[in-house]
Amino acid sequence: MTFNENLMGQIRYIFKYALLMTLLIFTLKWLQWKFLIMDHAIEIYIGLIALFFTALGIWIAGKLNTPRVQKIVVEKKVYIEPDNTNFINEAELQKFNLSTREYEVLQHMSRGYSNARIAQELCLSLSTIKTHASNLFNKMDVKSRTQAIEKAQRLRIVVPFAQP
Structure with missing residues (x-):
């Protein structure tokens, strides 16, 4: 075997173990979260409901407090006096x-x-x-x-x- 083939074999071996360790860590973290959710399910549900109603309250307040602006156009005849600046009454x-x-x-x-x-x-x-x-x-x-x-x-x- 040549040096390059030996090196490539070792790199494949390292990647296989790295992939296996990564999958193991993800599995452990997933199990940890699963047990965390099971242990604290009520608190998580209460928090999600509180978050939902907070968002709902913000949305309703935004709808109720929007200013109702109406544009009213009034047409009038405006008479402008000629500008006779030298005219004295x-x-x-x-x-x-x-x-x-x-x-x-x-x-x-x-x-x-x-x-x-x-x-x-x-x-x-x-x-x-x-x-x-x-x-x-x-x-x-x-x-x-x-x-x-x-x-x-x-x-x-x-x-x-x-x-x-």
């Missing part, structure tokens, strides 16, 4: 009976200027600007400069200021 302006200076102060307020900046732009004192602003608030029936600007822009008595 003279009729509304006359209703407030604003003086020329009060109107100038309102225009500068709508541009976002502070009282100090308005005083500088109009070459007036700060207290005069505050007086004009107070008179303006009384005539327009508002309490703050934000309300005055919003009302003036809504009624189109000032031109909205567009910053570059």
Whole structure:
């Protein structure tokens, strides 16, 4: 016999015993599980039932808690006024009976200027600007400069200021 034939024979012999040992280990493990199941059958059945009802509860909760969303489409006619940004509503302006200076102060307020900046732009004192602003608030029936600007822009008595 040659060396290679002898080596192949030994390898076959080793594989046969390895296969036999593997089958023996699987058989022993199977028997161990079988006896484990027999010894603890009640606990295993209770665990399986608990697992089933847990899964069932999760499924039912998912079905009950899904939000019911309905899509409602409402069709309306929407009228959009033409954007005449340079248009000033003279009729509304006359209703407030604003003086020329009060109107100038309102225009500068709508541009976002502070009282100090308005005083500088109009070459007036700060207290005069505050007086004009107070008179303006009384005539327009508002309490703050934000309300005055919003009302003036809504009624189109000032031109909205567009910053570059």
